[in-house]
Amino acid sequence: MAEETVRELRASFAAGQTRPAEWRAAQLKGLIRMIDEKEAEISAALHEDLAKPHMESFLHEISLTKSSCKFALKGLKNWMKPEKVPAAITTFPSSAQIVPEPLGVVLIISAWNYPFILSIDPVIGAIAAGNAVVLKPSEIAPATSSLLAKLLPEYVDNSCIKVVEGSVPETTALLEQRWDKIFYTGNGTVGRIVMAAAAKHLTPVALELGGKSPVIVDSNVAAKRIVVGKWGCNNGQACIAPDYIITTKSFAPELVASFKRVLERFYGEDPLESADLSRIVNSKQFKRLTNLIEEKRVADKIVYGGKADEKQLKISPTLLLDVPEDSEIMTGEIFGPLLPIVTVEKIEESFDLINAKPKPLAAYLFTKNRKLQEEFVASVPAGGMLVNDTALHLTNPYMPFGGVGDSGMGCYHGKFGFDCFSHKKGVLIRGFGGEANARYPPYTTEKQKILRGLINGSFIALILALLGFPREKR
Secondary structure (H helix, E strand, O other), X not given: OHHHHHHHHHHHHHOOOOOOHHHHHHHHHHHXXXXXXXXXXXXXXXXXXXXXXXXXXXXXXXHHHHHHHHHHHHHHHHHHOOEEEOOOHHHOOEEEEEEEXXXXXXXXXXXXXXXXXXXXXXXXHHXXXXXXXXXXXXXXXXXXXXXXXXXXXXHOOOOOEEEOOOOHHHHHHHHOOOOOEEEEEOOHHHHXXXXXXXXXXXXXXXXXXXXXXXXXXXXXXXXXXXXHHHOOOHHHOOOOOOOEEXXXXXXXXXXXHHHHHHHHHHHOOOHHHOOOOOOOOOHXXXXXXXXXXXXXXXXXXXXXXXXXXXXXXXXXXXXXXXXXXXXHHHHOOOOOOEEEEEEEOOHHHHHHHHHOOOOOOEEEEEOOOHHHXXXXXXXXOOOEEEEOOOOHHHXXXXXXXXXXXXXXXXXXXXXXXXXXXXXXXXXXXXXXXXXXXXXXXXXXXXXXXXXHHHHOOOHHHXXXXXXXXXXXXX
């Protein structure tokens, strides 16, 4: 099936179906229409998969995806235009341009935590760039996967854009095919499998992974913004959710007290009963997370929360203070509602703590100190950064979103999504005038002088070359 799917898409791409701006715009408009007409079904699927609150589904998935479509539609014609660039003196007279061309047939493998936007947003970039697409939604979010398989053929060109459902066997079969690009969102373990499969065909990859996104807190206005970026983002099951906090020993008690007040205000005295918190996606992830806080030396560090309901697959917002650095909760990405707080004597020590770990997908700082902010931006490598808030940087379509090092490679959003699925083809166009005899054998000392002058930008050498010097002996 995988082989046949790719064959069909290659035929459609080779026939030029995906190249015209009109086709690309029609698909993007189809996606907007799908979102407008099927918003209730999309929200219901997200609730079935994750008990995701409807407001959260609208804000973080549905509205952002629609905005992404509109942004691509608005910029499409400009993005597709060849970009004129200066021509060198050595090729005078000539014109030069960079022409964006579609890569071909691409595979997009999406994730379960934001199963709608993480499926459609890369597809938007691939369509805008003029590619044929296979989307493989995550089987861990089956309701959304099934809905995408049902809806997409109704709203976009099914001869060029296809959905393939399934689990590991189906994904493995897809990875065995030759693609012109693979875009994967998920964890580093599977990311390595994807990259190894792609290497067999020299296929380029974009890997949107995760990591331990740190939050440095040097300000007492941080609590609400951290809470909504952690527990208000799929109950911590988000690649850019704050993973751990670093603050000073002196400020930690005040910060913990602020968190407790805000969490109770947002989610009530019993957060397990709150309709505004997503559940854990499945029992496997539930067990992984509860194991993290059941470790004896970690359990003793819980200062708030720690409650769990296996039947509902819910874990309450949990704060931990000064857990051991070598504990599992501090060595791997948490991806859930647990938030360790690490303390230091001086806030500047936090940079070394962060840089001792693999590069994160996001890094956050809360401060009123401009000098600390500048040091943070200059000295902490990360996929993206946000000062004095969390998560919102990904909503700006003018900025790239992607990881670095262990948190991924490649980026997308806005025009960066278009570029992700395009090849930038350099094109130089020359006329037949301005023939320079100096470039042709037999090479002489005079020719070398003129050529050296041309390469060094000499106007005199250019005139001599254009006049045909040195003259050929007949």
